[in-house]
Amino acid sequence: MSVTVRIPTQLRELSGGAAEVALVSGSLADVLAALDAAHPGFQGRLFGDDSELRRFVNVFVADEDIRFLDGLATEVADGTTVSIVPAVAGG
């Protein structure tokens, strides 16, 4: 079993065009570190110089915004999907 990370179009050049990447479970920080290890470049694009997620990067674990969960410490269990989505507006 593993977790699935959905890659937005803007970052698919880093994943060789793949829309989804399978990784081992763990905390969200672990999963994103594994993503960068598998496909170097994600770290610099998702995180700012302060090592925090950039403010226009939204991450969802099982469809819930991680700011309503435990942020980067959120546990990502086997079979769960993580979505990386740019902030969008509307109304």
Add this chain to the structure above:
Amino acid sequence: MTHVQALRCRECGREYDVAPIFTCEWCFGPLEVAYDYDAIRASISREKIAAGPLSIWRYSDLLPVDRNPAVDLGAGFTPLVRADRLAAELGLGEVWIKNDTTNPTNSFKDRVTAVALSKALEFGFKVAACASTGNLANAVAAHAAHAGLRSFVFVPANLEQGKIVTTAVYGGNVVAIDGNYDDVNRLCAELSGTYPWAFVNVNIRTFYAEGSKTLAYETAEQLGWEAPDHVVVPVASGSLLTKIRKGFDELYKVGLLDDEPHVRVSGAQALGCSPVAAAWLGESDTIKPVKPATIAKSLAIGNPADGYFALDAVRNSTGGFAAVTDDEIVDAIRLLARTEGIFAETAGGVTVATLAKLAAQGVIRKDERVVVYITGHGLKTLDAVVGQVGPTTTISPTIDAFHAAFDPEDLLA
């Protein structure tokens, strides 16, 4: 003829060619249209605008569209109404209502949609789509029908019945999502990576958002080419407030205003969904997303993408913010209707209630010329006032019954 130079990231400044893209590939910051203001200044004049159509397209020099107007139902050039009775009730001096309820589908979203779908046709899209809290759904469905485009409109399933009906009537696909607006938005952001559709507020958003600037242009023109001292603007994503401020600044930049504008910008949110107001009131630089719970559904965005820019605009302009309760919203809808004859939807109630609150706090002053943006029509959210208002008297169809209910001496007084 467009004067667009490039698309530029608001966060890191990286530039991109004009394309249906909305975020910086590097940092995910939102892209903004960058113009050649010298060229606009040479091309534009008050006389040229006055000779233009009575719609947003009179300002086409300042819009990012090549062929004007490609998609046009007549959005814009809505009334600016002097509101002396409202001002007197609130102890204010000069107050104006920018009444955007009179647009083709009765909200300001016709402005942004007309620009977005005009641009979508230029890009060659065949399908129009959006994530919406209701007003945008109306506007996209109507403008897509007019332009002969297929449409997919995504809305939260708990939306007001009126807004569903006034979207579905145009015949496109209306997809009700079991979730709130932020859920709808996320789905659309992911779908936009899969289908080659013009999602007006996703991949076309950079252009779409520019349509809101016309609310500033019209206000200044209708005030005799002067900027107001203070504006009160409802905040959902934060884009409208940000763009209205930008609009006033641009008018000066291209020579249409004689004096540099110093417009104080204040933001209005419902207490049940007030992430930006909460950051302001808590003097925080971080906007924490919330789960919306308010009758002002058109403002119910818990994760506002342009919230940071709205917060900056209010701070830099020394404006204010308020978050108002559902009861205050309903009272304000009735206050505006009673004093000025304008029936606003719940978002307008939020805005008028914020005007009242900031006036009471002394943030909005009596010596200021204030413009209040009423962005949607009350018929869209009848539920908010059903039960609050109705017949004031019910009688038999006889003169006697009428006189039993009303003292004739009072009636002749």
